[in-house]
Amino acid sequence: MDTTDNTAKSSIWTRIARSVKNQYDLCVIGGGAAGLVVAAGGAALGARVVLVEKHRLGGDCLWDGCVPSKALLHSAAVAQTLRTAARAGLDGAEPDVDLARVMERVNAVIRTLEPNDSPERFRGLGVEVVFGAGRFTAPDCFEVGGRTLAARRFVLATGSRAAIPPLPRLDRVPYLTNKTLFGLREPVPHLLVVGGGPIGVEMAQAFRRLGSAVDLLESGPGILPREDADMADLVRRRLEAEGVRFHFGSQIVAVRGEPGAVRLRLSREGAEESLAGSHLLIATGRKPNLDGLGLDQAGVSVTDGRLVLDARLRTANKRIYACGDVAGPYLFTHMAEHQAGIVLRNALFHWPARFHPRAVPWCTFCDPELARVGLSESEVERAGIPHQVYGFDFSDIDRAVADDAAEGRAKLVVSPNGKLLGAALCGPHAGELIHEYVLALSKGMGVSDLAGVIHIYPTLAQINRRVAEMHLKAKLTPAARRWMQRLFGLRGSRP
Numbered sequence: 001m002d003t004t005d006n007t008a009k010s011s012i013w014t015r016i017a018r019s020v021k022n023q024y025d026l027c028v029i030g031g032g033a034a035g036l037v038v039a040a041g042g043a044a045l046g047a048r049v050v051l052v053e054k055h056r057l058g059g060d061c062l063w064d065g066c067v068p069s070k071a072l073l074h075s076a077a078v079a080q081t082l083r084t085a086a087r088a089g090l091d092g093a094e095p096d097v098d099l100a101r102v103m104e105r106v107n108a109v110i111r112t113l114e115p116n117d118s119p120e121r122f123r124g125l126g127v128e129v130v131f132g133a134g135r136f137t138a139p140d141c142f143e144v145g146g147r148t149l150a151a152r153r154f155v156l157a158t159g160s161r162a163a164i165p166p167l168p169r170l171d172r173v174p175y176l177t178n179k180t181l182f183g184l185r186e187p188v189p190h191l192l193v194v195g196g197g198p199i200g201v202e203m204a205q206a207f208r209r210l211g212s213a214v215d216l217l218e219s220g221p222g223i224l225p226r227e228d229a230d231m232a233d234l235v236r237r238r239l240e241a242e243g244v245r246f247h248f249g250s251q252i253v254a255v256r257g258e259p260g261a262v263r264l265r266l267s268r269e270g271a272e273e274s275l276a277g278s279h280l281l282i283a284t285g286r287k288p289n290l291d292g293l294g295l296d297q298a299g300v301s302v303t304d305g306r307l308v309l310d311a312r313l314r315t316a317n318k319r320i321y322a323c324g325d326v327a328g329p330y331l332f333t334h335m336a337e338h339q340a341g342i343v344l345r346n347a348l349f350h351w352p353a354r355f356h357p358r359a360v361p362w363c364t365f366c367d368p369e370l371a372r373v374g375l376s377e378s379e380v381e382r383a384g385i386p387h388q389v390y391g392f393d394f395s396d397i398d399r400a401v402a403d404d405a406a407e408g409r410a411k412l413v414v415s416p417n418g419k420l421l422g423a424a425l426c427g428p429h430a431g432e433l434i435h436e437y438v439l440a441l442s443k444g445m446g447v448s449d450l451a452g453v454i455h456i457y458p459t460l461a462q463i464n465r466r467v468a469e470m471h472l473k474a475k476l477t478p479a480a481r482r483w484m485q486r487l488f489g490l491r492g493s494r495p
């Protein structure tokens, strides 16, 4: 027997020994959007999958995030439609809001969607579902409920939670986060919202429209700091018109209170003021769920409270991957699902798939919605990237006027050779309309491609063509027009 044979035999034995030890191909930790997609996809592709969840399947999106917040915003929008019906030539009325009934409806929406994420459904798909909070005991072993799960690959999909700022005495005051907000049943006469990001802004508008007085505090100079200030300002103006009061550049120096009565002391430009409300919502960002997982036992590196990952979403331990909010940096359900696909390809097939965040869209679902994909104007300016910016207002879109939704605008950021670099839309259904730009950006299309697409009249989507046409118009300089007149014998006035 030669040495090649020996090597081949020993590698076969190593593989057999490993597969006996590894009961599972894939052990997924966390049953939210990311973990569920990995688990279902892995099982569908023929892997033996175990899914560990410490609470209930569905994660933040179903129980405490996207679904309840959008359901609440829907009730708020209906209330606003009633209130403003006179604008449509009908009798309007101030809605009689019973928050308990509104929250029951929010809960009913969750219950309608819950079966999609139920343990029964996942067991039916061939996934073994284990409930409990476990921890790594070795680089290839995860212990939960007295069982040791050995797997070829692990996926961390434990999500994120509300980051609580170190405000003086906050721990002694009853405050709400996204975990507790949708459990409210009592009236909320006056909500104080801390944080002007998407969650704070959406909830400020929802509660205001449902009849609460709302104050929103933000330490920065404006809301939605990831967006261009001019676009975020369109949202701020609408919320302000509806009665949300903003406190920018204010630091909270003290918090006091008891259930139903909260008081904040604010400091702004050296002056102090005090603000009282009935409820306090903390919406100051998110923190990855990494505690208690035994990551040091597993050889997984964490820096500044965040996982260290490569472009294939692998941790420092090459058999452990991560996706979703715990991986970051884009904390959205659609990104959790997208990353889950990348992890599946890498973990099961050794088919290198990389995370290229080029055309990541998102939307803040206030009214008007603010959606974006690619680079913003301020980002290209900061990076010194040559660019042009084109804008078009919804007030010039016939359908928006007919629908009494003519506030807002589209904005394109374009390279000098006409390639789309980014798009932002603030207006009705912006979260739907943005997808045309997502496709254009991910396929590297030029703005003239968009301008040449036929859009149905009268739709809001016409704004996508009209703003793209602004780029073509800008190219039609007086010199180019004179040249065409000469070439084709056109007889209009000379520019």
Ligand SMILES: Cc1cc2nc3c(=O)[nH]c(=O)nc-3n(C[C@H](O)[C@H](O)[C@H](O)COP(=O)(O)OP(=O)(O)OC[C@H]3O[C@@H](n4cnc5c(N)ncnc54)[C@H](O)[C@@H]3O)c2cc1C
Pocket (backbone or CB within 6 Å): 029, 030, 031, 032, 033, 034, 035, 052, 053, 054, 055, 056, 057, 058, 059, 060, 061, 062, 064, 065, 066, 067, 069, 070, 132, 133, 134, 157, 158, 159, 160, 178, 199, 289, 292, 293, 323, 324, 325, 326, 330, 331, 332, 333, 334, 335, 336, 365
């Ligand atoms: C108020 C709010 C509104 C939002 N709105 C939107 C929106 O409109 N659109 C959008 O795209 N995104 C939205 N998001 C973000 C979205 O909810 C998250 O991006 C998404 O839920 C991330 O999915 P995930 O699977 O990574 O994490 P999660 O959904 O949080 O799931 C993680 C799971 O892991 C479990 N877990 C945690 N630790 C352990 C452990 N040690 N062992 C076992 N299991 C564990 C948790 O119980 C949970 O079930 C919103 C978030 C909030 C808070």
